Amino acid sequence: MIRYLLKRIASGLALLCLVSTLTFMMVFGATENVARNILGENATADQVKALNSRLGLDRPLPVQFGDWVSHAVRGDLGPSWTMSESVTSALASRLPVTLSMVTIAVAMMAFVSAMLGIAAAVRGGWADRAIQIVSVAGFAMPNFWLGLLLVLTFSVELGWLPATGYVSFSASPSAWAASLVLPVAALVLSGIASASQQVRGAVIDALRQDYVRTLRARGVKPRSVLYRHALRNAMPAALTVLSVQFIALLGGAAVIERVFAIPGMGSLTVSAALIGDVPVLMGVVVTLIIVVVIVNILIDFLNAWANPKVRMS
Amino acid sequence: MSDINTAQGPIQAAPQRRHFVRSVLTNPTGLVASLVLLIVIASAIFAPLLAPNDPSAVQIFKVNAPAGEGYLFGGDGSGRDIWSRLVYGGRNTFLGALITVVIAASIGVTAGLFAGFYGRKLDLVARWISDGIMALPALIVLLAFYQALGASIYLSMAVFGVMLSPGFFRLTRNLVNGVKHELYIDAARVSGLSDLRIITKHILLSVRAPVVIQTSIVAGIAIVVQSGLEFLGLGDPSTPTWGGMLQDAFSNIYVSPRAILWPGLAITATVASLVLLANAIRDRMQQSGIQVRAPKIAPLAASGPQPFPGSDALLDVRDLVVAYPANDGWREVVKGVSLSLKRGEVLGLVGESGSGKSQTAFAILGLLSPGGRVLSGAIRFDGVDLARSSENDIQALRGKRIAYVPQEPMANLDPAFRIGFQLVEPMMTVLGISRAEATRRALKLLARVKLPDPERVFRAYPHEISGGMAQRVLIAGAVACSPDLLIADEPTTALDVTVQAEVLDLLRDLQKEFNMAVILVTHNFGVVADSCDRVAVMKDGRIVETNTATDLFGAPQHDYTRMLLDSVLEDGQTRTYRPPVVRGLQA
Numbered sequence A: 001m002i003r004y005l006l007k008r009i010a011s012g013l014a015l016l017c018l019v020s021t022l023t024f025m026m027v028f029g030a031t032e033n034v035a036r037n038i039l040g041e042n043a044t045a046d047q048v049k050a051l052n053s054r055l056g057l058d059r060p061l062p063v064q065f066g067d068w069v070s071h072a073v074r075g076d077l078g079p080s081w082t083m084s085e086s087v088t089s090a091l092a093s094r095l096p097v098t099l100s101m102v103t104i105a106v107a108m109m110a111f112v113s114a115m116l117g118i119a120a121a122v123r124g125g126w127a128d129r130a131i132q133i134v135s136v137a138g139f140a141m142p143n144f145w146l147g148l149l150l151v152l153t154f155s156v157e158l159g160w161l162p163a164t165g166y167v168s169f170s171a172s173p174s175a176w177a178a179s180l181v182l183p184v185a186a187l188v189l190s191g192i193a194s195a196s197q198q199v200r201g202a203v204i205d206a207l208r209q210d211y212v213r214t215l216r217a218r219g220v221k222p223r224s225v226l227y228r229h230a231l232r233n234a235m236p237a238a239l240t241v242l243s244v245q246f247i248a249l250l251g252g253a254a255v256i257e258r259v260f261a262i263p264g265m266g267s268l269t270v271s272a273a274l275i276g277d278v279p280v281l282m283g284v285v286v287t288l289i290i291v292v293v294i295v296n297i298l299i300d301f302l303n304a305w306a307n308p309k310v311r312m313s
Numbered sequence B: 001m002s003d004i005n006t007a008q009g010p011i012q013a014a015p016q017r018r019h020f021v022r023s024v025l026t027n028p029t030g031l032v033a034s035l036v037l038l039i040v041i042a043s044a045i046f047a048p049l050l051a052p053n054d055p056s057a058v059q060i061f062k063v064n065a066p067a068g069e070g071y072l073f074g075g076d077g078s079g080r081d082i083w084s085r086l087v088y089g090g091r092n093t094f095l096g097a098l099i100t101v102v103i104a105a106s107i108g109v110t111a112g113l114f115a116g117f118y119g120r121k122l123d124l125v126a127r128w129i130s131d132g133i134m135a136l137p138a139l140i141v142l143l144a145f146y147q148a149l150g151a152s153i154y155l156s157m158a159v160f161g162v163m164l165s166p167g168f169f170r171l172t173r174n175l176v177n178g179v180k181h182e183l184y185i186d187a188a189r190v191s192g193l194s195d196l197r198i199i200t201k202h203i204l205l206s207v208r209a210p211v212v213i214q215t216s217i218v219a220g221i222a223i224v225v226q227s228g229l230e231f232l233g234l235g236d237p238s239t240p241t242w243g244g245m246l247q248d249a250f251s252n253i254y255v256s257p258r259a260i261l262w263p264g265l266a267i268t269a270t271v272a273s274l275v276l277l278a279n280a281i282r283d284r285m286q287q288s289g290i291q292v293r294a295p296k297i298a299p300l301a302a303s304g305p306q307p308f309p310g311s312d313a314l315l316d317v318r319d320l321v322v323a324y325p326a327n328d329g330w331r332e333v334v335k336g337v338s339l340s341l342k343r344g345e346v347l348g349l350v351g352e353s354g355s356g357k358s359q360t361a362f363a364i365l366g367l368l369s370p371g372g373r374v375l376s377g378a379i380r381f382d383g384v385d386l387a388r389s390s391e392n393d394i395q396a397l398r399g400k401r402i403a404y405v406p407q408e409p410m411a412n413l414d415p416a417f418r419i420g421f422q423l424v425e426p427m428m429t430v431l432g433i434s435r436a437e438a439t440r441r442a443l444k445l446l447a448r449v450k451l452p453d454p455e456r457v458f459r460a461y462p463h464e465i466s467g468g469m470a471q472r473v474l475i476a477g478a479v480a481c482s483p484d485l486l487i488a489d490e491p492t493t494a495l496d497v498t499v500q501a502e503v504l505d506l507l508r509d510l511q512k513e514f515n516m517a518v519i520l521v522t523h524n525f526g527v528v529a530d531s532c533d534r535v536a537v538m539k540d541g542r543i544v545e546t547n548t549a550t551d552l553f554g555a556p557q558h559d560y561t562r563m564l565l566d567s568v569l570e571d572g573q574t575r576t577y578r579p580p581v582v583r584g585l586q587a
Helices: A002-028 A034-039 A045-055 A061-072 A087-123 A125-140 A143-157 A173-207 A210-217 A222-260 A265-275 A278-306 A308-312 B017-026 B028-045 B082-118 B120-134 B138-144 B153-179 B183-190 B195-231 B242-251 B257-285 B357-365 B391-397 B419-431 B435-448 B454-459 B467-479 B497-514 B525-531 B549-554 B559-570
Strands: B315-326 B329-341 B346-350 B373-381 B402-405 B485-489 B517-522 B534-539 B542-548
Touching: A002 A061, A002 A278, A002 B120, A002 B138, A034 A045, A087 A125, A087 A173, A087 A222, A087 A265, A087 A278, A125 A173, A125 B195, A125 B257, A143 A173, A143 A222, A143 B195, A143 B242, A143 B257, A173 A222, A210 A222, A210 B402, A210 B467, A222 A265, A222 A278, A222 B138, A222 B195, A265 A278, A265 B138, A278 B138, B017 B028, B017 B257, B028 B082, B028 B257, B082 B120, B082 B153, B082 B195, B082 B242, B082 B257, B120 B153, B138 B153, B138 B195, B153 B195, B183 B195, B195 B242, B195 B257, B242 B257, B315 B357, B329 B346, B329 B357, B329 B373, B329 B542, B346 B357, B346 B525, B357 B373, B357 B402, B357 B485, B357 B517, B402 B467, B419 B435, B419 B454, B419 B467, B435 B454, B435 B467, B467 B485, B467 B497, B497 B517, B497 B525, B517 B525, B525 B549, B534 B549, B534 B559, B542 B549, B542 B559
Parallel strands: B346 B517, B346 B534, B402 B485, B485 B517
Antiparallel strands: B315 B329, B315 B373, B534 B542
16 A cells, blocks of 8 residues: 555655756746847847846756755746746745635535436436436536636626625635635536446446446445445446546636736636746746655545555555 | 547457448448538539639728628628638648648657667657647647748648647557457468558557547647638638638627627537537447347336245345346346255355356345346345345445355455545445544454454555455455355455465454354365355356255256366365365366
């Protein structure tokens, strides 16, 4: 078990190193226009040159990378080129916002798709049809368009919920919840679409196993056969979907945050991308990879709990 | 976003091409989806003919104008014609999707073919890379690369193609793993074809159809993501795009709310048609997987056939017919079986596989596989007709009065739970005893079925014990609540020869100890000779002969019985009273 987890952690670290190296080469390798972007069209060549040297862009790429790494391992992701704060502090204030939104979305998605998937697996009928409709709709409607429709309906027309803006939990829990309803709803639909189908398949698979018949032949109640035995065996498949969906939602959050003017990682990334604030982009990618690796290891933990065989290997 | 994997499940080799396309189009969903797709693509191609205005022409008095006066859907935030922009917007959308699909498919399919075909190290490396790419939030990476890639959306879509290639890779790799050991591949190899030729000629052909489905899905994902990037402002502002139109409509949402509808509807309709088309193709390929609609049948008559007069049987099965839904109505697997069993009697149910003996057993337990139905006949257990009892009533009998020992011991223990729990849980439910009492009894039972270290087995997970031990556990579970009737479905078939005899001995001892009636389903005459009082021989869902064990071997009545017995002897093995010697008819 411990060996298994150590292996997963090592694999995660390798991924982190590889991706940060590649991303660095990519984003810092294309910085010719950055200084001009920041200074504006009218800047002189000397001004551009001075800025490039102040940002350290006149050094060879490997030197820049070594410098970045030596600071990054100490938690210092460098200064932002366009904001007055450091990348680390910008991320520290943005990450919790995005994570809280995505976590709520994943929890809701897991709950709804588990219910829908089980109902469809056991009963078929209406639940099956609901899943089919939701899965086509969830796949075909861009989440930000769904978000716009929700804003149009519930904010512009009905005035029930705030159209945009984010209130922090500490400022007002109820306003915080109200500000997250529409973004979370827009985020989860596509997740529910694919996750409920996977749950349905996994439960149907589990219920087809021989041991289910044997448990029933022993007099175990159908409720226990489904919720205790079949569901536990369907867990690994469901958890895999959860990890895939978590990654998808992190990306999806970028657009949704833009629609609802939520000051999270996503809106930070978008503005940094448009203006070319390279250290911020680098920081976002590295942070998100770390988050993804941690979440995947957590899911491996859960998987090991659900599936005793994994613990052995 | 790239997690929709439609090509799961059994997919048969693609049928003949022309026939195939036609059959997808005769499916209403497939037809509508193809039509919508065709219309959208055609209007993008013929945009200059369909658009009344230059999509970039600005008319200042038409800013956020309502529909009409030359602007079919009104004007956008800069006074441009929404309809014309919508028609032209399809062009860059389809080009972007095409780029993504071509790159994703060529990288993914190639890598999948080679990794699947050669396996080992190449496969390991390719899988690690593919898992790594899948761990990245694609949209964030595209945003991060935006400056490096420049303002062209097509470069971004190319990178996105790389990020979606794992979907194709995994699909192809798994399919290749499935076919590479097929005989026709071996044959091609023996006949001297080069690996490359085998891969391109034979294997590529067999993965074609699932790849087409995946292509359709990936095109949908690409369209959605591209519109997202453009919505964020990452596209070229000088070309009309659906995502860009949504961005414009978003900034004017209070002034002209309707403008957000059209581009969104265009995206949704296009992507939905792609998905539905993929579904239609998949349905066509998985025809065996399509749920057969069970034909309507009348419920069982209120009372079944009467028992034999004066019968004192514990179990009396009369004219039992069991059927499963099939393409053309119900397919009967048990066609009028009658048998009866006294308390403490052991009945052998013998026949080749597919003769309906297991289905008869499951019908008695009320545990037919999904779809299975008792069409007629009666199953009287201690005077109650189980064929006409509610599921709850049968549920109350199972485990308590009727027990079951399965064929494959390892497949019949829940891998996720400790063995102890799997014994304790049913006892608590059926007998209503405490956990402590159930634990005490379970340990006693494990000792009774002669497991060497009951405490250890109790704590073990199923994968930690051997098949023989697992079968002893299952027998312990079956007799846990002292049932009156035990149904053992080929209890020794899956076991090692050396273990078979011990397990049969154990069953026989327990049968005497609890005075159970036993139905021993088997295809092994050695087992029959050794353990059974009477024998029923089944063929094609019918019982052809019922006899005492002694008479059956001494003077078989039916030709089929004789043939079965002869085929055992022809194997050159003599029948003895040590059952393991005869390996069975299928050996």
